[in-house]
């Protein structure tokens with residue numbers, strides 16, 4: 182298979198991720214007090230070598246409440262003409278920051294933290310535009326700091342097995358793929374998912390999962406075709422994307438905030454097909470069917486029943502961040518910044534065809 186991206190580390194089904202306990206804990210700061218920030222605080226607490234040091238918020242009350250709820254030492258809201266984020270960035274007790282703010286804030290938040298000498302794990306979508314992503318890559322390099330987009334899916338046992346199966350030719354040469362992510366977003370119009378100024382919409386929210394495998398397995402497409410449905414506010418509620426590759430190969434991707442999709446990946450090859458599900462962002466079931474053979478299904482329990490320490494599936498990426506920082510790496514070989522830049526370039530191209538423009542496009 183033509184590998185366009187580095188292969189993830191190979192993990193046998195059910196095997197544990199490498200442990201990273203080296204005796205030196207990383208001290209984490211969390212940016213924002215929203216939904217995923219709360220989940221991640223719980224996941225970081227599961228790490229063998231992590232301390233929850235600080236949280237920043239636009240509001241001191243929120244920072245204090247979040248810190249109290251999660252056993253975090255310091256809560257930073259705005260004070261003395263500094264934002265909570267700037268105050269946390271100045272805290273020498275913070276080694277690495279996890280950014281859980283809306284898409285519109287990622288680039289600016291990450292830049293402040295990197296310039297202050299913090300390592301950064303930034304939620305998906307990495308940025309709003311590819312230009313922002315390229316700039317962040319430069320800032321991280323200039324400051325010699327670790328930077329990674331929080332594509333947690335890429336580190337799960339089911340994902341590693343998926344990669345190994347394809348790389349080992351389980352379906353032969355890959356000819357086409359289809360993937361979808363979708364649910365009915367019944368959030369109010371003020372929610373970040375629907376707000377243009379917060380870079381809402383289906384593509385930036387769900388694309389990092391639905392385009393992960395086409396980009397990882399087939400690489401950058403030669404031709405991108407997209408059509409979709411926009412809200413009155415101008416964000417994408419739903420889209421269909423076709424990625425075309427040399428030799429007539431293609432991938433078809435659907436994202437929707439309007440419908441419950443199967444959230445599955447199908448890979449069709451010259452010697453069989455593979456299905457990954459039942460949730461593309463957390464693959465726990467893989468089926469391979471080759472002509473004339475019974476389908477083979479493998480299941481994955483990423484909660485690690487033996488120790489109960491795998492949380493809700495995010496610990497795998499947190500261990501990778503920890504390992505990389507402890508080993509002095511500035512990028513994860515499995516989820517390098519170049520992959521995030523490639524994703525953002527694809528999303529720029531899709532948004533241009535859909536007619537979705539964010540304030541960051543005019544910055």
Ligand SMILES: NC(=O)c1ccc[n+]([C@@H]2O[C@H](COP(=O)([O-])OP(=O)(O)OC[C@H]3O[C@@H](n4cnc5c(N)ncnc54)[C@H](OP(=O)(O)O)[C@@H]3O)[C@@H](O)[C@H]2O)c1
Pocket residue numbers: 213214215216217218237238239240243244281282283284286304305306331333373379385386
């Ligand atoms: N990996 C996953 O499974 C997963 C799941 C859900 C979301 N996400 C990603 O995580 C990020 C946040 O999503 P979420 O669902 O946690 O969002 P959310 O619940 O709306 O929380 C976002 C938080 O960001 C802060 N914030 C900073 N600037 C803001 C602004 N201008 N408007 C609103 N909030 C602002 C707020 O915290 P303060 O008030 O404390 O500043 C807010 O609570 C997004 O990038 C999303 O794609 C990832």
